Amino acid sequence: MKFSHSQSARANILAKLKKQVKGADYGKLPVETAFDYPEQDFEQQLNQFICQLEANHAQVIKIKPQQIADTLARQLKNRNIASLLYGESSQYSQAIEQLNGFIELTPYDFMLDGNRERLFNDYPASVTGSYCAIAQTGSIVLWPTENEPRTLSLVPPVHFVIVDTNQLYQDFATLIGAQQWQDKLPTNVVLVSGPSKTADIQQTLAYGAHGPKELVVLLLCDEDTL
Amino acid sequence: MTNLNSQHLRKYPEKPQQVYLFGTCLIDSFFPNSGLDAISLLEREGIEVIYPQGQTCCGQPAYNSGYLDEAKQVARQQIQQFPGDMPIVVLSGSCGGMMRHHYADIFKGDGEIQAFCDRIFEFTEFLVHVLDIQLDDKGDKERVALHTSCAARREMGVHITGRKLLGQLNQVELVTHDYESECCGFGGTFSVKHGDISAAMVADKSRHLENAEVLRYISADWGCMMNINGALDYRNSKLKGQHIATFLLNRTQKQESRS
Amino acid sequence: MNNAAQYKIKVQESKYANSARAFRENVARDLDNSELRENFRGAMDYLVDKRKSAFSEREELDCLRQQCKLIKQRCLVKLPLLLEQLEQQLEQNGIVVHWAESITDANEIIAQLIERNNGKSVVKGKSMVSEETALNDYLELQGVECLESDMGEYIVQLAKEHPSHIIMPAIHQNKQQVAKLFAENIDGFDYNTDVDTLIQQGRQVLRDKFCQADVGISGVNFAVAETGTLCLVENEGNGRMCTTVPDLHIAITGIEKVVEYLADVPPLLSLLTRSATGQAISTYFNMISHPRQDGEKDGPKQVHLVLLDNGRSQAFADDELRQTLQCIRCGACMNHCPVYTRIGGHAYGTVYPGPIGKMISPHMLGLEATKDLPTASSLCGACGEVCPVKIPIPKILLRLRQESVKPKSDDKQVMKGQGAGRKALEAKIWKAWSLVHKRPVLYRTSMWFLTRLRGLMPKKLGAWTKVRTAPKPAAKTLHELMAQRSRGIRDEV
Numbered sequence: 001m002k003f004s005h006s007q008s009a010r011a012n013i014l015a016k017l018k019k020q021v022k023g024a025d026y027g028k029l030p031v032e033t034a035f036d037y038p039e040q041d042f043e044q045q046l047n048q049f050i051c052q053l054e055a056n057h058a059q060v061i062k063i064k065p066q067q068i069a070d071t072l073a074r075q076l077k078n079r080n081i082a083s084l085l086y087g088e089s090s091q092y093s094q095a096i097e098q099l100n101g102f103i104e105l106t107p108y109d110f111m112l113d114g115n116r117e118r119l120f121n122d123y124p125a126s127v128t129g130s131y132c133a134i135a136q137t138g139s140i141v142l143w144p145t146e147n148e149p150r151t152l153s154l155v156p157p158v159h160f161v162i163v164d165t166n167q168l169y170q171d172f173a174t175l176i177g178a179q180q181w182q183d184k185l186p187t188n189v190v191l192v193s194g195p196s197k198t199a200d201i202q203q204t205l206a207y208g209a210h211g212p213k214e215l216v217v218l219l220l221c222d223e224d225t226l
Numbered sequence: 227m228t229n230l231n232s233q234h235l236r237k238y239p240e241k242p243q244q245v246y247l248f249g250t251c252l253i254d255s256f257f258p259n260s261g262l263d264a265i266s267l268l269e270r271e272g273i274e275v276i277y278p279q280g281q282t283c284c285g286q287p288a289y290n291s292g293y294l295d296e297a298k299q300v301a302r303q304q305i306q307q308f309p310g311d312m313p314i315v316v317l318s319g320s321c322g323g324m325m326r327h328h329y330a331d332i333f334k335g336d337g338e339i340q341a342f343c344d345r346i347f348e349f350t351e352f353l354v355h356v357l358d359i360q361l362d363d364k365g366d367k368e369r370v371a372l373h374t375s376c377a378a379r380r381e382m383g384v385h386i387t388g389r390k391l392l393g394q395l396n397q398v399e400l401v402t403h404d405y406e407s408e409c410c411g412f413g414g415t416f417s418v419k420h421g422d423i424s425a426a427m428v429a430d431k432s433r434h435l436e437n438a439e440v441l442r443y444i445s446a447d448w449g450c451m452m453n454i455n456g457a458l459d460y461r462n463s464k465l466k467g468q469h470i471a472t473f474l475l476n477r478t479q480k481q482e483s484r485s
Numbered sequence: 486m487n488n489a490a491q492y493k494i495k496v497q498e499s500k501y502a503n504s505a506r507a508f509r510e511n512v513a514r515d516l517d518n519s520e521l522r523e524n525f526r527g528a529m530d531y532l533v534d535k536r537k538s539a540f541s542e543r544e545e546l547d548c549l550r551q552q553c554k555l556i557k558q559r560c561l562v563k564l565p566l567l568l569e570q571l572e573q574q575l576e577q578n579g580i581v582v583h584w585a586e587s588i589t590d591a592n593e594i595i596a597q598l599i600e601r602n603n604g605k606s607v608v609k610g611k612s613m614v615s616e617e618t619a620l621n622d623y624l625e626l627q628g629v630e631c632l633e634s635d636m637g638e639y640i641v642q643l644a645k646e647h648p649s650h651i652i653m654p655a656i657h658q659n660k661q662q663v664a665k666l667f668a669e670n671i672d673g674f675d676y677n678t679d680v681d682t683l684i685q686q687g688r689q690v691l692r693d694k695f696c697q698a699d700v701g702i703s704g705v706n707f708a709v710a711e712t713g714t715l716c717l718v719e720n721e722g723n724g725r726m727c728t729t730v731p732d733l734h735i736a737i738t739g740i741e742k743v744v745e746y747l748a749d750v751p752p753l754l755s756l757l758t759r760s761a762t763g764q765a766i767s768t769y770f771n772m773i774s775h776p777r778q779d780g781e782k783d784g785p786k787q788v789h790l791v792l793l794d795n796g797r798s799q800a801f802a803d804d805e806l807r808q809t810l811q812c813i814r815c816g817a818c819m820n821h822c823p824v825y826t827r828i829g830g831h832a833y834g835t836v837y838p839g840p841i842g843k844m845i846s847p848h849m850l851g852l853e854a855t856k857d858l859p860t861a862s863s864l865c866g867a868c869g870e871v872c873p874v875k876i877p878i879p880k881i882l883l884r885l886r887q888e889s890v891k892p893k894s895d896d897k898q899v900m901k902g903q904g905a906g907r908k909a910l911e912a913k914i915w916k917a918w919s920l921v922h923k924r925p926v927l928y929r930t931s932m933w934f935l936t937r938l939r940g941l942m943p944k945k946l947g948a949w950t951k952v953r954t955a956p957k958p959a960a961k962t963l964h965e966l967m968a969q970r971s972r973g974i975r976d977e978v
Binding site: 029118144173175194198 | 525527528531532544545548549551554555556558559562563564566567569576581582584585586590591593594597634635636637653654655658659660663680682683684685687691692695696698711712714720721722723725726729730732740746747748750751752754755762765766767768769770771772773774775776777778780781783784792794798801802867924
């Protein structure tokens with residue numbers, strides 16, 4: 001698989017670079033100081049999270065876990081959508097499967113290969129769970145799996161995402177540190193912070209560029225946070 | 227290299243009895259009255275001003291053109307003209323920045339250079355932070371705008387001290403002009419090496435100053451003023467720039483100086 | 486597609502070298518274009534404002550900038566080690582790493598990867614490095630269509646132009662121009678300046694292409710050595726499409742993009758998005774560590790990374806110039822640049838315009854082709870003030886000016902094209918200038934003459950007097966007036 005000229009380029013580039021930093025003392029590098037962000041309590045974090053998402057045109061709906069199916073049903077009906085793509089045997093699949101019979105519920109149980117037309121054209125909406133979330137930037141961490149593939153949250157134009165407020169972290173740095181991400185990154189992780197957008201035409205914001213046009217966040221809250 | 231615009235980090239000396247004045251080559255040959263007015267202001271505060279006849283130019287023109295050796299030769303000569311421990315007051319934030327910050331770079335390794343650089347003060351900086359000058363406005367009501375040279379702003383914080391000084395004049399209304407912190411397009415040799423870009427920049431700056439609807443704009447840098455005044459004059463504008471030393475002197479004494 | 490054996494991987498001069506040489510003509514042309522001037526003024530005002538709002542806490546901004554500068558400097562001083570570690574981690578993860586010294590090498594690798602995999606339809610996410618290599622042109626010569634999927638890049642491709650800004654490629658156009666472009670190039674689209682309509686049209690065209698594509702090409706914002714992860718920043722979703730749907734994903738980036746730890750990413754990301762467009766974070770932050778693994782239903786089966794040098798190692802070799810490589814490609818420098826605002830991005834003739842372009846292009850294209858760039862700045866410092874990684878841009882421009890006028894006989898060869906800006910006459914002038922200015926008596930005498938001959942001062946002084954009146958020397962110098970004072974004569978002029 002490797003190209004011979006790539007190997008010689010590698011040797012040349014590394015030689016040039018190494019020559020320059022020969023003898024560098026990596027122990028004597030200056031101390032790097034991170035900014036000490038004031039700690040926010042849960043309520044502040046939750047508010048921040050919701051504000052950021054709404055400012056980015058996501059729709060945020062606070063619900064109890066038992067209300068997942070009902071909320072989805074209502075939101076789909078509002079949009080005149082009668083079908084939903086989801087991941088089987090996933091975090092919230094049992095709740096989602098309560099919609100069976102009410103709408104056309106399709107599990108993403110096929111390989112993308114040979115099914116691209118189908119994925120791109122047949123599913124107006126999808127629903128996924130999420131790994132955790134970040135308050136500071138209003139970001140939802142998607143950690144795709146075999147059951148909830150990467151394109152599930154990308155291709156259908158309306159994306160419903162279920163977020164557990166108990167998995168909310170103040171900021172990205174805190175999250176990485178707390179969960180020691182460097183030890184366990186999967187094939188792909190995506191931080192999603194709103195529906196797709198662009199300001200490429202005369203700096204005018206437009207939503208629904210290539211990713212989902214709508215991001216609907218079902219925010220699972222405990223009784224007291226509702 | 228010292229922190230640029232480090233006014234808030236600087237330790238300012240007590241009011242001295244004597245200072246050196248670095249007039250700048252532009253003031254020397256083209257606008258000497260500004261130099262005289264600056265000296266009058268300092269003398270009125272009880273300071274003896276020493277003007278070494280051996281001073282010529284800070285070396286920035288050659289330095290900015292990439293001719294480092296030539297700039298160093300001239301810079302070394304300037305350093306020799308200001309021996310002793312006295313503060314050196316510089317009548318330009320651009321030249322001030324050159325001598326306070328860039329000299330430390332170009333003479334890196336010279337153990338004594340930092341001591342020299344630490345004695346450099348831009349004129350408005352000196353008036354505010356060392357003299358704590360108190361200005362008594364004797365003039366009539368007037369609106370002015372303030373233009374600060376980019377180097378003066380970013381290397382010496384002159385936009386802050388300039389504002390402070392004008393703010394003390396209670397008959398003077400300081401008006402903000404559009405895109406106030408944007409460059410006027412002088413940049414020394416830039417104005418001739420890339421004359422068309424410079425022309426576009428000074429055209430905008432002139433227009434923004436005119437839109438401020440003032441009779442006069444003030445600046446602490448003759449480089450910028452030569453550029454902007456030249457452009458305004460070319461368009462037969464009524465607006466003209468005046469050096470801050472002249473403006474402050476005139477406002478605080480009964481008789482106008484001839485600048 | 487041509488037989489690989491027919492190829493000589495000959496290093497070709499970038500097409501940008503010629504357009505960079507035409508800087509002065511380009512500037513004259515674009516300064517005169519009032520629609521362009523208006524477009525840029527509006528765009529820069531917007532981006533400057535957005536950034537300002539995102540950085541309302543001065544203390545936080547200062548702390549983050551210092552932290553990120555040190556992070557980048559650490560990653561640079563460890564660069565060769567980190568590149569080796571990155572390669573090792575990526576390959577352990579199943580991502581193949583290739584190295585390219587020149588732009589031709591890079592293009593050739595990508596072309597061959599596409600050929601080996603029978604790639605017919607290529608979609609590209611935004612990648613400035615692929616612009617640098619002029620990848621699209623190269624692939625076109627091989628008969629491979631490479632479609633830009635970022636809205637701004639798509640627009641620019643339709644217009645047969647190249648990007649004029651590193652973040653917003655079509656910033657030089659207003660919506661009327663885009664509407665006209667779409668109407669003229671997209672079947673069935675009628676002229677309509679409603680931005681939502683335009684974007685939906687782009688979405689429709691490109692959605693089909695994503696569905697069909699067998700190759701996706703992307704850039705990389707951060708390549709994490711610790712974990713072997715490629716990180717991409719985007720708002721539109723086309724980056725995710727290009728890196729997820731096709732079976733083959735090829736990423737290309739510069740060698741300076743590697744960071745050491747995953748923990749280095751959050752502060753850099755925070756500064757990047759806020760400096761670029763004033764956003765707390767981009768809509769999507771995509772972290773790719775593997776090709777499709779067993780059991781997974783989608784994702785590319787192959788992922789490749791091409792690491793490009795193209796002059797970066799030259800910048801690296803000099804302690805001062807190495808700071809250029811701290812750049813995280815946010816675009817804040819050009820947004821605040823009074824020169825860029827007026828001449829626009831295309832006038833530079835280089836892939837990277839604005840202050841960063843002035844610093845990096847001489848390494849990529851040589852100082853000879855780019856000799857007008859280092860001087861095309863008033864050194865106002867607005868760029869350095871906003872650079873998230875505290876690159877001392879005016880200092881570096883000054884240094885490039887020094888390299889540009891070095892005598893050709895100078896032993897220390899720091900840069901290709903050193904001395905290309907040296908003019909014999911100018912060198913003589915500065916020599917004479919220094920002779921006068923280091924001899925006080927000679928200086929005072931010369932200035933005496935200047936003042937006494939002020940009446941003979943020419944009214945025309947080249948570029949200066951095209952738009953300004955000439956300044957007139959005073960009747961007496963300050964030196965003279967002070968000398969008189971010391972003799973008891975109080976005079977003014």
